[in-house]
Amino acid sequence: MNAVVTPSSPDGPATELLAALARRLGAAHVLTDPDAMAGYLAEQRGLYRSRALAVVRPATPEEVAFVVTECRARRIGIVPQGGNTGLVGGSVANGEIILSLGRLNRIRELDPVNATITVEAGCVLKTVQEAADRAGRLFPLALAAEGSCQIGGNLATNAGGTNVLRYGNARDLVLGLEVVLADGRIWHGLSGLRKDNTGYDLKQLFLGSEVSLGIIYGAVLKLFRKPRSRATAFIGCASPHHALRLLERLQAGAGDALSGFEFMAGFALDIVLRHMPGVVRPLAAAHGGYVLAELTSPDPDADLAGRLEMLLAAALAEGVIEDAALGRSEAQNRAFWQLRESVPEAQKREGGSIKHDVSVPVSRVADFIEAASQACTERLPGIRVCAFGHFGDGNIHFNLSQPEGMDKAEFLGFWGEFNRLVHDIVAGMGGSMSAEHGIGLLKREELRRYKDPVALELMRTLKQALDPLNLLNPGKVLDPGGGPPG
């Protein structure tokens, strides 16, 4: 693959590029001032230092295509950026331009009969949810970063979140796409069709590709009937195996109404209660693990609270769970979700953490948590396991907090070793070392180690075919390098 030119200082081709972009987009949308660029260069986890030739902010698809064509002519790389909330360094630049999609933020159409919404890539996820809601519909993609992340980023990373159990990942919510290719051509694939057997499903190449194959600037997304009733419970149980038994029972007893099944290890709730202001202990006693379960229905008269209460009472009587609190108001439901969504922030405040975003078949998720917890504790006694996440999808954020009193830098020095330990267990269970956050910079090494070699070859073939100059997000996903952050 040809190496892209990534000038570190604006001279020669870089100066020409910036001048051409400023003429077309306006100087106000070609940022080179360090203060103006600071927000775009920041990296969510503080693991990487980003440096960019400029931050470029087009407002139309034609302007995006223009930027690509101009960069291509000078072999200057492009790092598209949405809300910059990604957790694997995918929108970090290393001397390229950052292409910020935030100004492409129009909701173009909402078709209630076709149950679709057509949006531009820079729409903030929450804005799309709210537009659907105003039309009496649901756009179900939901994650804690929804107030900042953008649809383009969500689709490029095939985001997951808390509603996957019922509605699927981001890729399952897309009917059509518009994409600017690495050679500047525009693919008009903005179809709202639910059936179209006219060859390859090309949109799938771009969904979850983390930009390496094209820049998404428009999408047709599926809408669903809006939930009109909801029941939420916070549940204490002895172990992940008990949580798995509860999941089976709720799936059997509530069927499709089960839309959320989130898990928190005991330590995860402890640190939320310790560090987050205003949160309230949801259950009287401490438990080995906790489940946040939610039922929803478009039927306003569905007695979901009654059904959930009955299912939980039976689970309690049979020793599957130890205690449960049913949300009695929207405020209480929100408070339960706040506990779950506060875990990453609480973990940050607790000290150094080594993170894993993994998935295994749902039937193995409890085995995984127990086996990985034991292996990590044996390797470093005193380490604290902060496992939490989308248990119902088999997706666990298997995070590790430093032993009390240990030096943070010394603990982070174990990053690669714990990745190997945990990812080997995941691989042994037929799982994935990246469930929903993607590969970016952080997991390139792991991709090469765990991905089937033929699959890797096919991925390289596609990248070479669609982006032979390696202009789009160079250094990410398939490019060599990576390993634990420095």
Ligand SMILES: Cc1cc2nc3c(=O)[nH]c(=O)nc-3n(C[C@H](O)[C@H](O)[C@H](O)COP(=O)(O)OP(=O)(O)OC[C@H]3O[C@@H](n4cnc5c(N)ncnc54)[C@H](O)[C@@H]3O)c2cc1C
């Ligand atoms: C508190 C918190 C909670 C989170 N929870 C979840 C969760 O539950 N589930 C989950 O999946 N993720 C979660 N994330 C991660 C993150 O929010 C998602 O990965 C999100 O989809 C990224 O969207 P973004 O707009 O911020 O993309 P960015 O971070 O800006 O970019 C991510 C990647 O997409 C590429 N990209 C961006 N826009 C485009 C485009 N228009 N076309 C092509 N490529 C593009 C970038 O180059 C980069 O490789 C969480 C993050 C935070 C901070």
